[in-house]
Amino acid sequence: MSTRKDYVRNRGRLIAAAREVFAERGLDATLDDIARHAGVGTGTAYRHFPNKQAVAAVVLADATAQIAADARTALDIADPWAALVTFFELTAARQAADRGLYETLTGHGDAAEQARIWPEIITAVTALFDRARRAGVIRADAEPQDIAAVFALLAPAFEMSRRIAPDLWRRYLALVLDGLRATDRPPLPVPPPPLADLDLVLKAGKGRG
Amino acid sequence: MSTRKDYVRNRGRLIAAAREVFAERGLDATLDDIARHAGVGTGTAYRHFPNKQAVAAVVLADATAQIAADARTALDIADPWAALVTFFELTAARQAADRGLYETLTGHGDAAEQARIWPEIITAVTALFDRARRAGVIRADAEPQDIAAVFALLAPAFEMSRRIAPDLWRRYLALVLDGLRATDRPPLPVPPPPLADLDLVLKAGKGRG
């Protein structure tokens, strides 16, 4: 913990660069990439952080916390369905803009970060779902853990958006939300995965077993 | 092209092993994996096939052709919505059982195989969509190219199914189909990607730009 000017400056540059690089290229980006983007040497990067995971943890901690906060904030919206839609759209927008973020949320990143953030998200979303169900605006057989699956489904939509049109994800989010809305439709054919298997839900989409 | 007993036997073993290995582990499986699974040496594998892509092409050619055939067959079903649902369920089931297949369809594999099969699929699905739209059972703003996106969205669901419960994908397919069905819902917020960008839709979900 130094106060030297160059040390502080480079630390700031590294974190800013990490934010941009992870957002654009995802968690596979190398620490060398980040160092180059920050305009510092790789040695400097490794002096500031023991490894790539440490940088990712710093950069992504508040991004994930933000998601949970958004879910809690959405409870302030009076209309239960509007609250749910607002939460999904805000969260999806954050993910569409940050590849590292949705990779983290959907299981490609640090398992510890997921284990920390998901229970928080699920708790907040459960409140949103309960309210929506009481109001009869969400299909009765939707469960809070489906949100983890929905985020996983949207990951390819975010990727498409990056390549084709920045807003394309809105189309497929709307499609999924319409499927989630209450109607006279037949019940979903299979129960959701048990909450205890949330980690498995998230790891899906990732390769290797 | 030999008729020696060991040659023919090993070729059969290799193709059978490739089918299993690609289905279970996806296109990232190595030809060495396939050889080991077939109980032959890697040298043998490389004598029968110039490289991994060649094996994949042999193994996946009929699987993808089957999808297109399924779409055409679905046109024989009288009810337009039932035809669409049947096609999706059949195709999704095939993909859920074969990781190599959905990786190929959604852009992780050989670009040539995709370029060959997708126009065929889109043509057949366009007929299904047109009929459904005329009958008013599908939302008017759904386009045939959305099917490529829907398959991409389902890929994570297939992955989950493999890890958690073999039928879990049915839940999320049902959700998406319910979103696709005609109702009094607001139109989708963004147009679908142009047909000309189909290759970009498919490449999404894959890493690196």
Added chain:
DNA sequence: CGATATCGGAGGCGACATCTCCGTTTCCGC
């Protein structure tokens, strides 16, 4: 049984990401 096609799998090769080492540069207190 011998000629020849085929087999098997160790290992060469190239690519790639992680992280270290040490000569050079910057900083800051005196």
Added chain:
DNA sequence: GCGGAAACGGAGATGTCGCCTCCGATATCG
């Protein structure tokens, strides 16, 4: 300013991994 400690930079050592080749061993068949 000046000197020494702190920090920098980036070449390259290291380890991993997948692709594919080579050649001595083995199987097939006339």
